[in-house]
Amino acid sequence: MDTVLGARLQTQQRSSQNGWETSLWSSGLGMKLEAVTPFLGKYRPFVGRCCQTCTPKSWESLFHKSIMDLGFCDVILVKEKNTRFRGWLVRRLCYFLWSLEQHIPPCWDVPQKVMESTRVQKVISGSAPAGAGEGQVPGLVKKEVQRILGHLQSLPHPFLLRLFSWVVLRFLNCLFLNVQLHQGHLKMVRKAAQAGSPLVLLCTHKSRLDGILLPFVLLSQGLGVLRVAWDPHTCSPILRALLRKLGGLFLPPEANLSLDSSEGVLARSVVHVVAPPLGLWTGALAILRSLRGWRGRRVCVRVHLAQPFSLQEYTNNARSCWGSRQTLEQLLQPIVLGHSTVIPDTEKEQEWTPVTGPLLALKEEDQLLVRRLGRHVLNASVASSAVMSTAIMASLLLFKHQKLLGEFSWLTEETLLRGFDVGFSGQLRCLVQHALSLLRAQVTVLRVHHGDLLVVAQPGPGLAHLARLSAELLPAFLSEAVGACAVRALLAGRVPPEGPWELQGVELLGQNELYRQVLLLLHLLPQDLLLLQPCQSSYCYCQEVLDRLIQCGLLVAEETPGSRLACDTGRQRLSAKLLWKPSGDFTDSESDDFEEAGGRYFRLSQQSRCPDFFLFLCRLLSPLLKAFAQAAAFLPRGQLPDTESGCAEQLLQFLQATAQEDGFFECADPSLAIRAVWTFRDLGVLQQMPSPAGPMLHLSPTFASQQNQKKLEQFIRQFICG
Numbered sequence: 001m002d003t004v005l006g007a008r009l010q011t012q013q014r015s016s017q018n019g020w021e022t023s024l025w026s027s028g029l030g031m032k033l034e035a036v037t038p039f040l041g042k043y044r045p046f047v048g049r050c051c052q053t054c055t056p057k058s059w060e061s062l063f064h065k066s067i068m069d070l071g072f073c074d075v076i077l078v079k080e081k082n083t084r085f086r087g088w089l090v091r092r093l094c095y096f097l098w099s100l101e102q103h104i105p106p107c108w109d110v111p112q113k114v115m116e117s118t119r120v121q122k123v124i125s126g127s128a129p130a131g132a133g134e135g136q137v138p139g140l141v142k143k144e145v146q147r148i149l150g151h152l153q154s155l156p157h158p159f160l161l162r163l164f165s166w167v168v169l170r171f172l173n174c175l176f177l178n179v180q181l182h183q184g185h186l187k188m189v190r191k192a193a194q195a196g197s198p199l200v201l202l203c204t205h206k207s208r209l210d211g212i213l214l215p216f217v218l219l220s221q222g223l224g225v226l227r228v229a230w231d232p233h234t235c236s237p238i239l240r241a242l243l244r245k246l247g248g249l250f251l252p253p254e255a256n257l258s259l260d261s262s263e264g265v266l267a268r269s270v271v272h273v274v275a276p277p278l279g280l281w282t283g284a285l286a287i288l289r290s291l292r293g294w295r296g297r298r299v300c301v302r303v304h305l306a307q308p309f310s311l312q313e314y315t316n317n318a319r320s321c322w323g324s325r326q327t328l329e330q331l332l333q334p335i336v337l338g339h340s341t342v343i344p345d346t347e348k349e350q351e352w353t354p355v356t357g358p359l360l361a362l363k364e365e366d367q368l369l370v371r372r373l374g375r376h377v378l379n380a381s382v383a384s385s386a387v388m389s390t391a392i393m394a395s396l397l398l399f400k401h402q403k404l405l406g407e408f409s410w411l412t413e414e415t416l417l418r419g420f421d422v423g424f425s426g427q428l429r430c431l432v433q434h435a436l437s438l439l440r441a442q443v444t445v446l447r448v449h450h451g452d453l454l455v456v457a458q459p460g461p462g463l464a465h466l467a468r469l470s471a472e473l474l475p476a477f478l479s480e481a482v483g484a485c486a487v488r489a490l491l492a493g494r495v496p497p498e499g500p501w502e503l504q505g506v507e508l509l510g511q512n513e514l515y516r517q518v519l520l521l522l523h524l525l526p527q528d529l530l531l532l533q534p535c536q537s538s539y540c541y542c543q544e545v546l547d548r549l550i551q552c553g554l555l556v557a558e559e560t561p562g563s564r565l566a567c568d569t570g571r572q573r574l575s576a577k578l579l580w581k582p583s584g585d586f587t588d589s590e591s592d593d594f595e596e597a598g599g600r601y602f603r604l605s606q607q608s609r610c611p612d613f614f615l616f617l618c619r620l621l622s623p624l625l626k627a628f629a630q631a632a633a634f635l636p637r638g639q640l641p642d643t644e645s646g647c648a649e650q651l652l653q654f655l656q657a658t659a660q661e662d663g664f665f666e667c668a669d670p671s672l673a674i675r676a677v678w679t680f681r682d683l684g685v686l687q688q689m690p691s692p693a694g695p696m697l698h699l700s701p702t703f704a705s706q707q708n709q710k711k712l713e714q715f716i717r718q719f720i721c722g
Helices: 001-015 020-026 054-062 090-091 095-099 110-116 118-123 136-151 158-175 181-191 210-220 235-245 265-274 282-291 311-321 329-334 363-382 388-396 404-417 430-436 464-492 503-506 513-522 538-551 588-597 610-620 622-639 644-662 670-683 708-716
Strands: 072-074 176-182 228-230 246-249 299-303 443-447 455-459 555-558 601-604 686-689 698-699
Touching: 001 503, 054 311, 072 181, 072 503, 072 588, 090 095, 090 176, 110 686, 136 299, 158 176, 158 210, 176 210, 210 299, 265 513, 311 363, 329 464, 329 670, 329 708, 388 404, 388 430, 388 455, 388 464, 388 588, 443 644, 464 513, 464 622, 503 601, 513 538, 513 601, 538 555, 610 622, 622 644, 622 670, 644 670, 670 686
Parallel strands: 176 299, 228 246
Antiparallel strands: 072 176, 443 455, 555 601, 686 698
């Protein structure tokens, strides 16, 4: 592909500078230039609101009322007006003068705050486990704390920090066209910082340059110096001394000992108070790679800041949302094997968070609180991430859409309608051309009659890369995709999958049946994909899925003979029985109301655009579901027992070999193989047993029979649309 496209570009560049652009869309457009904007009407969608259930006060008070009217600022655009001085020389030295005027907050009281912390005081009083500091007089302990703090960091040197910010500013201007930051997001974070409590930033890293970019953005906007943890073994003593002056942290060796070690108790207590880790060494390496690969092509960068919230408010309210939970094996295995048809009225307990030393030191209740906080933050960070043009183009190519220009504009508008932001704007033709140029290694461009070009995805491993890009679009359409796959499972036993759309539209779909299929699929899908907020029940999400299917026009209400019209609320006794539940608390006393609501029926809409949209939604989840189905077929061929990583590697090789036969390379991805192994372990298909070499995965006796393996594969394949 690179050879063909490169030869065409070289030939056309000799004749015209814009030859490829004009020949790509020579017919069908005329002189009309359609523009794509990241707005719906006048305003841009706001993303990244905090949870209204767990943090209602923060949701209201830390939200900027005029955020829709505010635009973006370029944090690396520094001019004469950004300094206190004016003149010809100032315009040439504005970067340096701006860096000298940066405010560096003082940190003189850090040792005193560490000494007054609860954890260090426990060590001093002897209430902590035996170790360093126990039985020592407070004066000696204070000297030991100062020694550990001296190893960790020194007071930041203001001049070095300003010099460093000037160097980074010069570098970022050479590398990027601009670094965008929403002014409304910035005002919310500044308002939270003015409350007096320390700010804790949790980052979802999209690039290796984040370790350099994020500290600069925070320092340049007056939000303080971000503390960054470094590995002391990778730096010389001179470099360590310099990095400490720039705010770097170096963990003492005794802080890395196991929790049951009698040494390093005081060091771990100090580190627990002052050192959140953020790898900066990878950012430095990324700078070198960027400079080496830089050929004059600069890009734009956007930094998203979600709405801040009070951690104290969250801890006070989050525990009230906890209900009964069961494992995936308890919820789904009896239904998969046909031993039961009733779905338990509980939530799924599935935690894939790695259990590290600091997490083990907490109580079980606090561990659960931290894990669920992580899900809240991950939900907000994914919602804040803008959808890029490559994700939209990859989806269109992967699902074989014919009209790229029209479908690209339509899919962008649908993404904005669902409250997600997009990271591009401009003329439609230029956007499509730019996206195709970025994906040129995975696509083939064929010239057809009248100068038009046919763009198709290359068959082979490159489809897995397109699937990874299209997965970035999944959060925006996840509810509709889950609903479409549930409808597909409901119709699987009634009409053939290859049957005409009109035949499928004849079938009546009961609301209870839809709820059941949605619940089964929700339990099957990993929580890190669904990103449901812990305070949201599955039954509330079922109603949300159904509402989304109705709103997008895929389902229409069907009035059965003798039933009350869905819009007739005059004869409903709403004071006694509420048909629609305002919250996720479905108790036994309300189960009758829930069953009454299940008497409604729906049909698939017969609008002309519905079949393609339904297929598009189903295929968004196809890579993951097909990976699960292939994992079920892999069970009799796997060399078990094996380690978790070894089992995932075996499955990946099986997925790659199967893709060579059927041509479906989208599921031949290492991340999907790992998710399949983890899901089968939680489902009870694979059992983890201890061994001298470490935990090993065995095939459980229940799924040792081919009959149960076939039931598992059929259960998964009912949600897959061909």
